[in-house]
Amino acid sequence: VLDRGVDHIHAHFATTAAAVARLAGLATGVPYSITAHAKDIFHEYVDPDSLEQKLMDAATVVTVSDFNVGFLRKNYSVAADKVRRVYNGLNLDDFNFTPPHARGADIVAVGRLVEKKGFADLVHACALLAQAKTDFRCRIIGGGELADQLHELVARLHLQSRVQLVGPQPLAEVRRSIQNAALLVAPCVTASTGDQDGLPTVLLEAMALGTPCVATDVTGISEAIRHEETGLLVPQQQPVELARAIERLIADHELQGQLAGAARALVEQQFNIDTNTAELRDRFLAASCGSQRVPMLAEVG
Numbered sequence: 001v002l003d004r005g006v007d008h009i010h011a012h013f014a015t016t017a018a019a020v021a022r023l024a025g026l027a028t029g030v031p032y033s034i035t036a037h038a039k040d041i042f043h044e045y046v047d048p049d050s051l052e053q054k055l056m057d058a059a060t061v062v063t064v065s066d067f068n069v070g071f072l073r074k075n076y077s078v079a080a081d082k083v084r085r086v087y088n089g090l091n092l093d094d095f096n097f098t099p100p101h102a103r104g105a106d107i108v109a110v111g112r113l114v115e116k117k118g119f120a121d122l123v124h125a126c127a128l129l130a131q132a133k134t135d136f137r138c139r140i141i142g143g144g145e146l147a148d149q150l151h152e153l154v155a156r157l158h159l160q161s162r163v164q165l166v167g168p169q170p171l172a173e174v175r176r177s178i179q180n181a182a183l184l185v186a187p188c189v190t191a192s193t194g195d196q197d198g199l200p201t202v203l204l205e206a207m208a209l210g211t212p213c214v215a216t217d218v219t220g221i222s223e224a225i226r227h228e229e230t231g232l233l234v235p236q237q238q239p240v241e242l243a244r245a246i247e248r249l250i251a252d253h254e255l256q257g258q259l260a261g262a263a264r265a266l267v268e269q270q271f272n273i274d275t276n277t278a279e280l281r282d283r284f285l286a287a288s289c290g291s292q293r294v295p296m297l298a299e300v301g
Contacts, residue, residue: 006030008059008284014040018054031059031287036068036083038198038219045193048075055079059287062086062280065199065220086280087223088201089273095208097264098179100256105136107246108181108211110174110202113144113165116195118187118216120146120153124239125187125246127157134247136162138185139177143168178202179209182256183249186215186225189236199224204271207231207263212256214245224271230263 009032011021018040021032034054040046041063055061055072056079063069063083072080107126111117119140126138140150140163147165154163169177178184184206188197199220206213207224213231215221225231232249234241249256 008033008287010035010284013037014051014054014061018058019050022054022057025057032057033060033062033284033287034058035086036061036063036072038064038068039195041068041072043193043195052076052079055083058082060084060283062283063198064088065223067220067223068198084283086283087271087276088199088204089271089276090201090204090208090267091273092208092268095205097208097260098210100182100210100212100260101253103180103182105134105250106181107136107138107183107185107250108141108177109138109185109187110141110178111186111200112142113140113146113150114195115146115191115193116189116197117142118189118236119150121187121189121237121239121242122185123150123153123157123159123163125243126159126163128239128243129247130159130162132243132247134250136246136250138163139181140165141167141169141174141177175205175209178206178211181211183212183214183246185242185246186213186221187236187242188216188218188221190218197221203231204267207260208267208271210260210264212249212259213263214242214249216242224266225263226266229259230266231259 009021009024009030011018011034014034014036018034025032055076061083063085066085069083069085072083109122129136150165186200186203190196196219203213203224213225215225216236217233218236225233227233232245234245
C-alpha cells in the first residue's frame with residue numbers, strides 16, 4: 001500500500017471489505033473510510049461488536065440516507081459520531097427525462113426476488129386491481145430465491161395474464177421498461193431477518209427518467225419519494241393501500257405529470273453524481289492526514 005503511494009483506503013460496504021480495510025490501516029497507518037448501505041448494517045447476521053469497531057476506527061464513514069445515519073447513531077452511539085450521509089448519485093446524462101404522457105397502464109417493479117423487496121404485496125395488490133376491473137399490466141424484473149413462490153402466488157391468484165415475472169434483464173432493457181411504464185412500484189418491507197433497503201437506486205432512476213413512483217415509507221425512501229410531491233407513499237405490507245395508490249396514479253394523468261416533474265428536479269438537486277462524488281472526494285481528502293493533493297485511493301470490496 002505505502003509503496004504504491006496510497007494514502008487512503010475506502011471500503012464499499014461495512015462487511016468483510018471494511019474488516020480488510022481496517023486491518024490494512026492498522027498495519028500501515030493509512031486511514032480508511034467506509035460506505036454503509038443496508039444489508040451491511042440492518043441484517044441479522046451483522047455482528048454489532050465488529051461493526052462498532054469498524055466505525056470507531058474509520059477516519060470517516062458515509063451512508064446513503066439520513067435514516068441510516070439515525071439508525072447507526074442510535075445503535076452505536078459514540079462510534080457513529082463521524083457518520084455522515086452522502087446520497088448515491090446518478091449520471092444524469094444517461095437518464096433522459098420523458099414526461100409520462102400516453103404511457104398506458106403498465107406497472108413495472110425491479111429488484112431481487114427477496115423478502116425485503118415486498119413483491120408478494122405487489123402481487124396481492126394486483127389481485128385487488130384485477131377484482132376492481134382496473135386496466136393494467138405488471139412486469140416484475142429480477143431474479144432471486146423467492147422466484148418459485150412468487151410464480152405460485154401469481155398462478156393461485158389467477159393473474160397470469162396480468163402479472164409477468166420476467167427474470168433478470170440487461171440494463172438497457174430494464175431502463176427501457178422503466179421509461180415506458182406508467183409507474184414504478186417499490187413495495188419494500190422490513191424482512192423477518194431485519195434486512196431492509198437503504199434507498200433503492202431504481203427509485204432514483206425512475207424519477208430521473210420521468211416515471212412516477214409508488215413506494216412504501218420504510219427506511220430512507222421518504223427522503224426521495226415525498227408523498228404527494230415527488231411520488232406516492234403507502235405503509236409497508238398493506239396491499240389494499242398499495243392498490244389504491246396504484247389505481248389513483250394510473251387514472252390521474254395530471255398527477256403523473258406533476259409528480260414526475262418534481263421528482264426529476266429533486267434528483268438533479270440532491271442525487272447528481274457530480275455533486276455527490278465531489279463531497280466524497282472532500283471527505284477522503286480530509287481523512288488523508290491533511291494531504292492537499294487528491295489521495296491515491298485504494299478501494300476494497
